[in-house]
Amino acid sequence: AQSVTQLGSHVSVSEGALVLLRCNYSSSVPPYLFWYVQYPNQGLQLLLKYTTGATLVKGINGFEAEFKKSETSFHLTKPSAHMSDAAEYFCAVKLTGANSKLTFGKGITLSVRP
Amino acid sequence: SAVISQKPSRDICQRGTSLTIQCQVDSQVTMMFWYRQQPGQSLTLIATANQGSEATYESGFVIDKFPISRPNLTFSTLTVSNMSPEDSSIYLCSVEGSPGQGTLYEQYFGPGTRLTVT
Numbered sequence: 001a002q003s004v005t006q007l008g009s010h011v012s013v014s015e016g017a018l019v020l021l022r023c024n025y026s027s028s029v030p031p032y033l034f035w036y037v038q039y040p041n042q043g044l045q046l047l048l049k050y051t052t053g054a055t056l057v058k059g060i061n062g063f064e065a066e067f068k069k070s071e072t073s074f075h076l077t078k079p080s081a082h083m084s085d086a087a088e089y090f091c092a093v094k095l096t097g098a099n100s101k102l103t104f105g106k107g108i109t110l111s112v113r114p
Numbered sequence: 115s116a117v118i119s120q121k122p123s124r125d126i127c128q129r130g131t132s133l134t135i136q137c138q139v140d141s142q143v144t145m146m147f148w149y150r151q152q153p154g155q156s157l158t159l160i161a162t163a164n165q166g167s168e169a170t171y172e173s174g175f176v177i178d179k180f181p182i183s184r185p186n187l188t189f190s191t192l193t194v195s196n197m198s199p200e201d202s203s204i205y206l207c208s209v210e211g212s213p214g215q216g217t218l219y220e221q222y223f224g225p226g227t228r229l230t231v232t
Contacts, residue, residue: 032219043206044157044223046115051219090156094219101172102147102208102221106156 002027002093004105012111019063019078021108023091026072031093033074034102035065038088047089050074061085086112116141116209118224126230127197134193135227137207142187144211147221148180151204160205163190197231204228 003026013019025031032051036044048059055067061084065076074091091105117140127133137146146163161169161182169182184190194201207224 034220036223041228043118043225046220046222049220101159104156 002031002095002103004091004093004103006091006105006108008108009106010109010111012113013081014113015083016080019076019081019085019110021076021089021091021110023065023074023076023105024072025074025091025093027093027095029095030069031095033065033067034092034094035059035063035074035076036090036092036104037061038090038107040087044090047076081110081112083112083114086110115220115222116143118207118209118222120205120207120224120227122227123225124228124230126232129198129231131197132193132195133197133229134191135205135207137190137192137224139188139209142212143209144187145209145221146184146190147208147210148182148190148192149206149208149223151206151226153202157206160192163192194229197229199231202229202231 005024034049035047037047038044047063048057050057050067058064063078065074067074088107088109090107092102094100094102119138121136148160149157151157159172160175161171163169163182163184165184181193204226206226208221210221
């Protein structure tokens with residue numbers, strides 16, 4: 001079975017600062033990896049995904065993430081935080097193959113200070 | 115990506131009653147799922163809604179409490195039965211894949227239904 005670890009529950013950065021949200025996974029085989037964002041009182045929006053190929057993936061709103069197999073990590077970064085980035089961020093993992101389930105981490109709240 | 119709508123967007127219900135949540139997708143999809151997000155928590159999969167057959171429930175969730183229908187490839191309902199305050203959560207519909215294209219491995223989510231049980 002797969003699992004996702006997102007350390008900490010809250011990250012606070014200044015506007016314009018680097019955003020780094022950590023995600024580590026546990027899986028018997030290299031999985032598919034996802035980052036979702038949830039703005040207040042909204043559903044989840046897919047930020048980016050890794051399935052195969054290039055390990056550095058770019059997503060919407062200037063976010064990117066790098067798949068590091070040796071570290072079993074898929075950290076999310078953004079060079080310069082914007083106030084509108086304040087939200088809940090979820091890392092998720094899914095095994096390859098039919099009928100596999102999407103497993104979520106517990107999420108991290110990102111706050112952006114003016 | 116598919117556009118997903120849910121009704122109602124929120125509701126306040128009394129304990130012991132039932133609420134049916136609707137999920138409508140603007141295109142045919144292969145897979146539909148129902149998730150629960152309890153306050154301040156992550157998402158937990160309740161069940162996979164199978165078109166034309168009984169839903170597949172995850173451990174800890176049963177059909178009597180969360181009956182699900184999926185009459186076609188664009189619509190599903192989740193009923194929360196005999197509600198208690200512990201059922202207060204956000205319930206989210208999610209979809210994946212299109213007929214003939216197999217799974218795209220990406221899941222898209224509806225806006226959620228915010229349920230408060232008093």
